[in-house]
Amino acid sequence: MHSLLSLTSANLKSFSRDRAAMFWTLAFPLVFILLFGAIFSGGTSRFTVGWVDGDGSSSSKALKSNPALTDVFTLQAYAGDDEAIAAMKQGDVRAVLVIPQGFEAAVKSAGTVQGGAALPITVYTDPSNQQVSGIITGIVASLVGGFNQAASGRLPVLSLETQAVQSQAITAVAYLVPSILAMALMQLGLFSAIPIVEQRESLILKRIAATPIKRRTFIAANVITRLLIGLIQAVVILAVAQVVFGITLLGNPVVFAGIVVLGALTFIALGYVVASFAPTEDAASQMVSILQFPLMFLSGIFFALESLPQFLRGVAAFMPLTYLGDALRQVMVGGTPFVPLGVGAGILGVWLVGCFLISARFFRWQ
Amino acid sequence: MPSGIRDADAVIRVRDLQKRYGEVQAVAGISFEVGRGEVFGLLGPNGAGKSTTIEILEGLRAQDAGEATVLGLDVRHQASALKERIGVQLQSAALYPRLTVHEVLELFASFYASSVPPDQLIEALDLGERRNAQTRQLSGGQRQRLSVALSLVNDPELVFLDEPTTGMDPAARRSLWDLVRGLRAKGRTVLLTTHYMEEAEELCDRLAIMDHGRILEIGTVDQLVSRRFTERTIRYERLSGIDDATLAAFPGVTRVAHEDDEATLLYTRDVAGTIGALLGAAEARGVEPRGLGIRSPSLEDVFLALTGHAIRD
Numbered sequence A: 001m002h003s004l005l006s007l008t009s010a011n012l013k014s015f016s017r018d019r020a021a022m023f024w025t026l027a028f029p030l031v032f033i034l035l036f037g038a039i040f041s042g043g044t045s046r047f048t049v050g051w052v053d054g055d056g057s058s059s060s061k062a063l064k065s066n067p068a069l070t071d072v073f074t075l076q077a078y079a080g081d082d083e084a085i086a087a088m089k090q091g092d093v094r095a096v097l098v099i100p101q102g103f104e105a106a107v108k109s110a111g112t113v114q115g116g117a118a119l120p121i122t123v124y125t126d127p128s129n130q131q132v133s134g135i136i137t138g139i140v141a142s143l144v145g146g147f148n149q150a151a152s153g154r155l156p157v158l159s160l161e162t163q164a165v166q167s168q169a170i171t172a173v174a175y176l177v178p179s180i181l182a183m184a185l186m187q188l189g190l191f192s193a194i195p196i197v198e199q200r201e202s203l204i205l206k207r208i209a210a211t212p213i214k215r216r217t218f219i220a221a222n223v224i225t226r227l228l229i230g231l232i233q234a235v236v237i238l239a240v241a242q243v244v245f246g247i248t249l250l251g252n253p254v255v256f257a258g259i260v261v262l263g264a265l266t267f268i269a270l271g272y273v274v275a276s277f278a279p280t281e282d283a284a285s286q287m288v289s290i291l292q293f294p295l296m297f298l299s300g301i302f303f304a305l306e307s308l309p310q311f312l313r314g315v316a317a318f319m320p321l322t323y324l325g326d327a328l329r330q331v332m333v334g335g336t337p338f339v340p341l342g343v344g345a346g347i348l349g350v351w352l353v354g355c356f357l358i359s360a361r362f363f364r365w366q
Numbered sequence B: 001m002p003s004g005i006r007d008a009d010a011v012i013r014v015r016d017l018q019k020r021y022g023e024v025q026a027v028a029g030i031s032f033e034v035g036r037g038e039v040f041g042l043l044g045p046n047g048a049g050k051s052t053t054i055e056i057l058e059g060l061r062a063q064d065a066g067e068a069t070v071l072g073l074d075v076r077h078q079a080s081a082l083k084e085r086i087g088v089q090l091q092s093a094a095l096y097p098r099l100t101v102h103e104v105l106e107l108f109a110s111f112y113a114s115s116v117p118p119d120q121l122i123e124a125l126d127l128g129e130r131r132n133a134q135t136r137q138l139s140g141g142q143r144q145r146l147s148v149a150l151s152l153v154n155d156p157e158l159v160f161l162d163e164p165t166t167g168m169d170p171a172a173r174r175s176l177w178d179l180v181r182g183l184r185a186k187g188r189t190v191l192l193t194t195h196y197m198e199e200a201e202e203l204c205d206r207l208a209i210m211d212h213g214r215i216l217e218i219g220t221v222d223q224l225v226s227r228r229f230t231e232r233t234i235r236y237e238r239l240s241g242i243d244d245a246t247l248a249a250f251p252g253v254t255r256v257a258h259e260d261d262e263a264t265l266l267y268t269r270d271v272a273g274t275i276g277a278l279l280g281a282a283e284a285r286g287v288e289p290r291g292l293g294i295r296s297p298s299l300e301d302v303f304l305a306l307t308g309h310a311i312r313d
Helices: A001-018 A019-040 A056-063 A081-090 A103-108 A132-151 A172-190 A195-200 A203-209 A213-245 A251-279 A281-295 A310-316 A320-332 A340-360 B048-055 B078-085 B100-110 B117-124 B140-151 B171-183 B196-203 B221-228 B244-248 B273-283 B299-307
Strands: A047-053 A073-077 A095-099 A119-125 A157-165 B011-020 B024-035 B039-043 B067-072 B086-089 B158-162 B191-193 B206-211 B214-219 B232-237 B253-259 B263-268 B293-295
Touching: A001 A019, A001 A095, A001 A213, A001 B100, A019 A213, A047 A056, A047 A081, A056 A103, A056 B039, A081 A119, A081 B263, A095 A251, A103 A119, A157 B196, A172 A213, A172 A251, A172 A281, A172 B299, A195 A203, A195 A251, A195 A281, A213 B293, A251 A281, A251 A320, A251 A340, A281 A320, A281 B171, A281 B273, A310 B100, A320 A340, B011 B048, B011 B117, B011 B191, B011 B244, B024 B048, B024 B067, B024 B206, B024 B214, B039 B048, B039 B171, B048 B067, B048 B158, B048 B191, B078 B086, B100 B117, B100 B140, B117 B140, B140 B158, B140 B171, B171 B191, B171 B196, B191 B196, B191 B293, B196 B299, B206 B221, B214 B221, B214 B299, B221 B299, B232 B273, B263 B273
Parallel strands: A047 A073, A047 A095, A119 A157, B039 B191, B039 B206, B086 B158, B158 B191
Antiparallel strands: A095 A119, B011 B024, B011 B067, B206 B214, B232 B263, B232 B293, B253 B263
């Protein structure tokens, strides 16, 4: 146990002192996110909100032209809740605001009537899009507060009720962030081939073999090191996505961490397959660069699978990165799944076991 | 150290060891024993099979045939128990390039059940000034010293040193020799390979001369020399007037040779008789031999005679 910890710590120290490795694993994905985020996130300042007027009164019409709303949103009227929510799921509107029947009566009763429940104004938002949902609930809450102030000292006449609706049309940035995390984990795993081949070439592996520590302890320390770096990457990418683009982790953090670990392990195993066949460090880095481009661009991580031509869709359906990106996207931001989470995890698991068996068979220590 | 080792004292016992790589018979059936507290040397040129032999004894390679026990353990089947008790310095093994000297020693110390404090080894190998330097910043000699320090991290009973002084300057080499003598004084056993004659002569209690995978001869330096050479060499600046036939007839002379027309070499079994006859003949001709000297054959001569080539060919 002691040697496992000290090997892991030695690996982490070596990694943290390697500026090139630090840049590619930590800074590069962030540069990617910020760059693409800036390109794709233009025009988010004004968005369309569905408007369902169940009251049809002059008060509700007056509210529809209230600058507090119209300055920020374009309001698109729908006849009923269901219709508006369907539009929101498709991505036509980013949120839905429902003015219920009895709105005018409630507003006029402010300050005159006692008793009776407050009338709920319902806002449907997509919680994965924190930026939009934060803005609209904030504005509607302040409007509701304004009506209620007229009834000060008495019971409020209106209340704000928010409902979560999972929009399947996610923004380009929300689509991109899990993709970049998936790409970063893929590179982390593939590039684990380089130090191990370097250690074999420079006879560090041989020197280690002359000590009593077991080979599995040595490999375990290398894998744990990579997993820790992968988790750090995931946290950094999540933090930047949240601070800069308001994208929060929608799903269960434990499930998220599990997928990060599974994805990292799968690509580390693929890295060890490379290390099993690369005779030199140079050969290993060439094999990694050659491998990473098809893995990246023939998977669904940067374009929705439906946008690929039919024959490429078949290739993408085979690529592990497709499933890692898909699984991360489902947990992080929602969106239309390519396959259910369990199926994606299963396919990654098959890749993991396959790569593990190949490298267990062909990996050389000397 | 005496050459006859009783079995019970043997720390290393090798019987008919063989190892082949494809077409190359790297080790072609060698046998030897090393006693406790001995400094034993394997001397030979590159490709002689020294490193392969040492790596089999370290449990790093499996032999094709033959037996090898180290510290009473079978090197093939009890390698992990063995690795706990031996120290290993590999030829040209790199270390973690981005760890400091102290960190590497600490890391390797963690691999063993018991270990020597890193700073003690840093002092012993004179690496104090480089304690917090990353190993990629060390000079070749410093790296070599760190590699030797690593072989001592578990305070081993037996230390394998594979060409330990390669790349060291003369001062570092001498201080390493002192370190090896210190290990012997503590009763530790050392098996080292070298292609430096001087190192073998200075350090080794006994040595085996290897070439082409075979051991050609084993013994102390004196034994190896006297077994092969019963003669001494008398050398002087060439004198005109005494022909080779006259020289060859001097008492004890077995052979006459010349070095580049500059000097004459007389190989003799009777040093006093030959010198007396030489001085007499010179005086009779009114000349005096200059630069007269007597040279004993060295390990290098033994090596040359055994293998037919110089060690660094």
